[in-house]
Amino acid sequence: MSNAPPISEHVEVVPSGRIRLVLVRNPQFYLEIPINIMCSLCLKPRKYLVFLGWCILGIEGGLAERRDSEQIELDRALDDRGLYYYVTREDKGKCSSTRRHRPGCVRN
Secondary structure, eight states, X not given: XXXXXXXXXXXXXXXXXXXXXXXXXXXXXXEEXXXXXXXXXXXXXXXXXXXXXXXXXXXXXXEESSTTSOBOOSSSOEETTOEEEEEETTSSOOBOOOSOOOOSSEEO
């Protein structure tokens, strides 16, 4: 039995204690990962999300908060109920280094 959300659920609705990494927008394909598992696996969880995207899709990319936004800094903590998009060169955006680093694995 799968723990996947119903098909009718929007990708933007992320349960507490989890994050979503959207790999393909249409058809909808994403990973829903418990934050506690993510934090136990790595020191830089955002960078790890990019690694997962590359492993699954085989295309170099980055991480963004929206499909059409700038790529976000990878050294920051994850947001509880965070929604992240794996973006490739064909997608818009470039890495932004203007955001300040905030230590820890999870931001509220």
